[in-house]
Amino acid sequence: MKNRGAFRKKLGCWYNAHARELPWRQEATLYRTVVSEFMCQQTRIDTAIPYFHRWMEVFGDFKTLADAPEEKVLKLWEGLGYYRRARNLQSLAGMLVKLDKVPTSATRWEKFPGVGRYTAAAITSISFGTASACVDGNVVRLLARIYHVEKKFKNISEAVGYFREKAEQLLDDQNPGRHNQAMMELGATVCLKARPQCSQCPVVSFCRAHSAGKQETLPRFQSRKISTTSIDRIWMVNDKSLLLRRIPSNGPRLANIFELPPAENLSLNGCEKTLIKQAKRSIGNQRITERIYSINSGKNLPRKIAQNSDFRWISFDALDAITLSGPHRRWIGEILKKDV
Numbered sequence: 001m002k003n004r005g006a007f008r009k010k011l012g013c014w015y016n017a018h019a020r021e022l023p024w025r026q027e028a029t030l031y032r033t034v035v036s037e038f039m040c041q042q043t044r045i046d047t048a049i050p051y052f053h054r055w056m057e058v059f060g061d062f063k064t065l066a067d068a069p070e071e072k073v074l075k076l077w078e079g080l081g082y083y084r085r086a087r088n089l090q091s092l093a094g095m096l097v098k099l100d101k102v103p104t105s106a107t108r109w110e111k112f113p114g115v116g117r118y119t120a121a122a123i124t125s126i127s128f129g130t131a132s133a134c135v136d137g138n139v140v141r142l143l144a145r146i147y148h149v150e151k152k153f154k155n156i157s158e159a160v161g162y163f164r165e166k167a168e169q170l171l172d173d174q175n176p177g178r179h180n181q182a183m184m185e186l187g188a189t190v191c192l193k194a195r196p197q198c199s200q201c202p203v204v205s206f207c208r209a210h211s212a213g214k215q216e217t218l219p220r221f222q223s224r225k226i227s228t229t230s231i232d233r234i235w236m237v238n239d240k241s242l243l244l245r246r247i248p249s250n251g252p253r254l255a256n257i258f259e260l261p262p263a264e265n266l267s268l269n270g271c272e273k274t275l276i277k278q279a280k281r282s283i284g285n286q287r288i289t290e291r292i293y294s295i296n297s298g299k300n301l302p303r304k305i306a307q308n309s310d311f312r313w314i315s316f317d318a319l320d321a322i323t324l325s326g327p328h329r330r331w332i333g334e335i336l337k338k339d340v
């Protein structure tokens, strides 16, 4: 691009006038920026906002978060998913409060748990004015259109790598925090995946895909292989308590979070079972069908199950106090509602 200065200026002016009012942008401190960046990884901004408010009321700074019991941290994260983010955020808080000086370089921030290249660039550019460009899905879409790149990418990681150099070249070194936020904001609110709002775009005169009338076709990705799977789960009630499984602490994704037990974890041969709920959901490119069966437990099964440390009988009154995987809390609520 020939006139990068003019591009940065138009983008910056647009952002000053049109940036959404988000809670972490008001009184932007390092702590608020870090929390918001962790929450918004893999989560929509609208979903993250109420969590952010609740979080700030309970954990107002790095020290309070570092000292909190993990269970309390996970409980406040309940429903946001990808719980490793909450654990990493707490570990990061513990590390930061022990440092004499908070680092300002993006490469140093990448060494903290849960901080990848994008998050490091976002935190350090916004909080310290460090010149490091953010490249996420929104920025990829914007740059693919501005530069009219027709290459077909394998996946988003490959596209992020491809556009990094272009993003660094475009970065406004005088105000990298605002520039990064403006690029992402433009991608999120104007340069939309379907039907980009080119008539409202501040950088339309720089956009080669728009000149060619190709904006809606970019960026291009190879189609992903979708895999399908199904999981059978158990609904078992004994003495006003529901049987749940606590995912072991070495579990890959949801360690220490409660869920309705998968049938494969219980020996239920010969038990009478009735399908009471079926739900479909997607994780990445996996399509999962979840079937929940009610089991008539008989007398001996509850006693036998109690010997397995992964399972707990949780009284219905205590369900609100534990941390349940988001979809599981929803399904339990729906089943109970149907029962009433």
Ligand code: SF4
Residues within 6 Å of the ligand: 142, 145, 146, 190, 191, 192, 196, 197, 198, 201, 202, 203, 204, 207, 209, 210, 215
């Ligand atoms: S002109 Fe349209 S396609 Fe190009 S960057 Fe702006 S919104 Fe996106």
